[in-house]
Amino acid sequence: MIDAAFEAIEQDNPKLKGKIQRIAGYKVQADTLIGLVDLFSDTHFSQPTFDGKPVHLAAKDILGHVYEYFLGQFALAEGKKGGQYFTPKSIVTLIVEMLEPYEGRIYDPAMGSGGFFVQTERFIESHQDKTPYSHRNKNIAIYGQEYNPTTWQLAAMNMAIRGIEFDFGNQNADTFTNPQHLDKKMDFIMANPPFNMKEWWSESLAQDPRWQYGTPPAGNANFAWLQHMIYHLSPKGRMALLLANGSMSSNTNNEGEIRKNILRADLV
Numbered sequence: 001m002i003d004a005a006f007e008a009i010e011q012d013n014p015k016l017k018g019k020i021q022r023i024a025g026y027k028v029q030a031d032t033l034i035g036l037v038d039l040f041s042d043t044h045f046s047q048p049t050f051d052g053k054p055v056h057l058a059a060k061d062i063l064g065h066v067y068e069y070f071l072g073q074f075a076l077a078e079g080k081k082g083g084q085y086f087t088p089k090s091i092v093t094l095i096v097e098m099l100e101p102y103e104g105r106i107y108d109p110a111m112g113s114g115g116f117f118v119q120t121e122r123f124i125e126s127h128q129d130k131t132p133y134s135h136r137n138k139n140i141a142i143y144g145q146e147y148n149p150t151t152w153q154l155a156a157m158n159m160a161i162r163g164i165e166f167d168f169g170n171q172n173a174d175t176f177t178n179p180q181h182l183d184k185k186m187d188f189i190m191a192n193p194p195f196n197m198k199e200w201w202s203e204s205l206a207q208d209p210r211w212q213y214g215t216p217p218a219g220n221a222n223f224a225w226l227q228h229m230i231y232h233l234s235p236k237g238r239m240a241l242l243l244a245n246g247s248m249s250s251n252t253n254n255e256g257e258i259r260k261n262i263l264r265a266d267l268v
Helices: 002-012 030-041 059-084 089-099 115-126 149-162 222-232 255-264
Strands: 104-108 140-144 186-191 233-241
Touching (some): 089 115, 089 186, 104 233, 115 140, 115 149, 115 186, 222 233
Parallel strands (some): 104 140
């Protein structure tokens, strides 16, 4: 019955087609499923309460909080690998507050489960008085890319739960060798890409136009991420990303030259 419900959800939401994994394949015990269904059935999403007091949250906000909580727990359980699913909320909030993305195209080329997009929506809602009425949420376009197929699915569901429109490309794909939005220029770019990624290079990238400030080393993708994002910036666009400390001082394999060229271009 739950899998049939998933089928119906996908039919009503074309962007979720093929993204919701069916429960039948996981051999979940019946009492676990019964408990889950009962928990949702006994929760009043239209008039929610906690400890007998009303909670001032809409249904999508409650589901969003629940989803975010489990993503965080999932990331913790995965240890170091968990970073691909979940960027700590404090970092996400800081970057969004710095960029102030009131309107325009917003892009994350290593989006994980889509935390930056969720925080952007919260930012806009909390600054409604500063946002022209005609622009509220209507002039925001969300673009993201993710290599890991499971994480790509998690991000799509994260958006759907909150009613956020999105374009995550036609498939999960490698941002460098198979970019899904190469023709788009973005107004805001925010990302927490994998640190010091070693196995990213392909010979097809040798003369790539994205390497405007120098070819990144084949053994470290830090400056590939940085230049990929710069390439996608619109003329007045702004970006913020989190990189490993070493990227600030490394002078090996052309990294120092790339950093120097970016500074000389007055981009920082």
